[in-house]
Structure formats: C-alpha cells, structure tokens
Amino acid sequence: MKKTVLFLTALLLVSVAVSAQTDSQEKYAYTMKTIAGPEKDMIKVFSISYAYAPKDIETAILQKLKTEGLSYKKAKNGFYAFKGVRYNALWNRTCDFYISITGTKSTGTIYFAISQGYDNFMDDSNADENKKISDWLVSLDDCVKNYLHNQKITEAEEEVNEASKEIDKIKSQQTKAEKKVKDAEDEIQAFEAQRTVVDNENLDNVDTKALEKDKKLSDKLNSKLNKLKYDLDELKAKLEKAIQNHKEKRKKLDDLKSNRPQ
Numbered sequence: 001m002k003k004t005v006l007f008l009t010a011l012l013l014v015s016v017a018v019s020a021q022t023d024s025q026e027k028y029a030y031t032m033k034t035i036a037g038p039e040k041d042m043i044k045v046f047s048i049s050y051a052y053a054p055k056d057i058e059t060a061i062l063q064k065l066k067t068e069g070l071s072y073k074k075a076k077n078g079f080y081a082f083k084g085v086r087y088n089a090l091w092n093r094t095c096d097f098y099i100s101i102t103g104t105k106s107t108g109t110i111y112f113a114i115s116q117g118y119d120n121f122m123d124d125s126n127a128d129e130n131k132k133i134s135d136w137l138v139s140l141d142d143c144v145k146n147y148l149h150n151q152k153i154t155e156a157e158e159e160v161n162e163a164s165k166e167i168d169k170i171k172s173q174q175t176k177a178e179k180k181v182k183d184a185e186d187e188i189q190a191f192e193a194q195r196t197v198v199d200n201e202n203l204d205n206v207d208t209k210a211l212e213k214d215k216k217l218s219d220k221l222n223s224k225l226n227k228l229k230y231d232l233d234e235l236k237a238k239l240e241k242a243i244q245n246h247k248e249k250r251k252k253l254d255d256l257k258s259n260r261p262q
Helices: 002-026 054-067 127-194 208-258
Strands: 031-036 042-050 080-086 094-103 108-115
Touching: 042 127, 054 094, 054 108, 054 127, 108 127, 127 208
Parallel strands: none
Antiparallel strands: 031 042, 042 108, 080 094, 094 108
C-alpha cells in the first residue's frame, strides 16, 4: 500500500511538472530547431514563421536593425551576423546574434541564434531571456507590415508623380495643338482676303482655272483645320482622363498614409 501511495505521488508530481512546462512553453511564440548554424556546426535556434515573402522579411529586419544603430556581416549558411553588440531588446549585455530567413514565395521562417561570445550559443533554458526573444520575434510582424506598407506608399507616390508628368505632357501638347489651330485659322483668313470673288459684275471675266485652284486650296486648308481641331479635341479628352487618373492616384496615396498599420 505504501509503495502504491509513493508511486501515485511521484506520478502526480511528474504530471504537474509536465503541465507547468507546457504552460510555460505556450507563452512563447517561437519553436526551437536544430540546424546548421553560421559556422556550419549544428546548433539550436529560435524560429518563427510569417506569411510574408522571405525577401520582404529579410529587408524589413535589416532596415530595422540598421535604424537602431546595428551593422552586420554576412556569415555562412545565409546568416547575418551582428557581433559584439549591445541590443537591449534582446539582452542587456554585449552579445553576438545571428539571423537567417528562409522559406517559400509567400511564407518566410526566421532562424535566430544568440551567443555570449566564442559561439557559446544560448538555448531555451533561460525563462527571462526566452520571454525577451519571444517578444522581439513577435514584434517583427509589425516591422514587416510597416515595411510593406511603406513600400506601397512609395509605389503610390511614384504613380502620383507619373500621373502629374502625364498631365504636364498633355498640357504641353495641347498648347502646341491650340497654336496650330490658330495658325490654320489665320491662314484661312488670309486666303479668304485674297481669293477670287465671283459676283454679277465680273461673271464674264472670271478665270475658271483660278476658281478651281482657289477651291482646291480652300478645301485643303479647311480639311487641315478640321483635322487639327479633331486632334485638339482628342487631347482635351485625354487631359480630362489624365486629371481623373491623377485624382484617383492621389486618393489612393492619401488613404495609404492615413491607414497605416496599428
């Protein structure tokens, strides 16, 4: 009976320990993996995955760390090495840490390793440090979101600039077209002032060849004017579309700027 009680007590303690360990692990966002590290030896790394392209994750993280005053060197196996740094977001001591991002087109996995120096890599046995690393890895989600949003803003700004250039281009073309119409109208006016006029008093003296020549020239000048007016109307319609396009691009940019990720 005594043995049975001791056995049940031991079993209960083991169950409590396992439950506590599970509860403790659940608060951390990362998983631990063993992979080839920055020196090609097998090490434990903290890992977390996000539904973003690996290249976007990589660029966002490196930009963030650069903004925070850290610089890196390329290490082996696709790792970026930040050596001899003091980065309180991870640890309040000088350390080395390494980051690698792999994955597919739409999902990237971050591998993170931290060392106290001389490749003395830390595992997940330190609860306080685990929490800081977990929080930092989770914060990278917002980091990537902001990076991608800023990219959209940059692209939208370029679209607005291109739309503005298109308006300026069409306005310049319209100014030239209006001048051509005015010149053609002046040419017709000058022609009308000099062309042969037929009335009842000079019917017998009219040069029919001159009349035919004037008619051909008149038709030519009016045809030219009509074509220029048509081209001008086309440019006016094109300008209206360009202005509307610019308004839409501007609204898209304003919406992006006013709806940044929280």
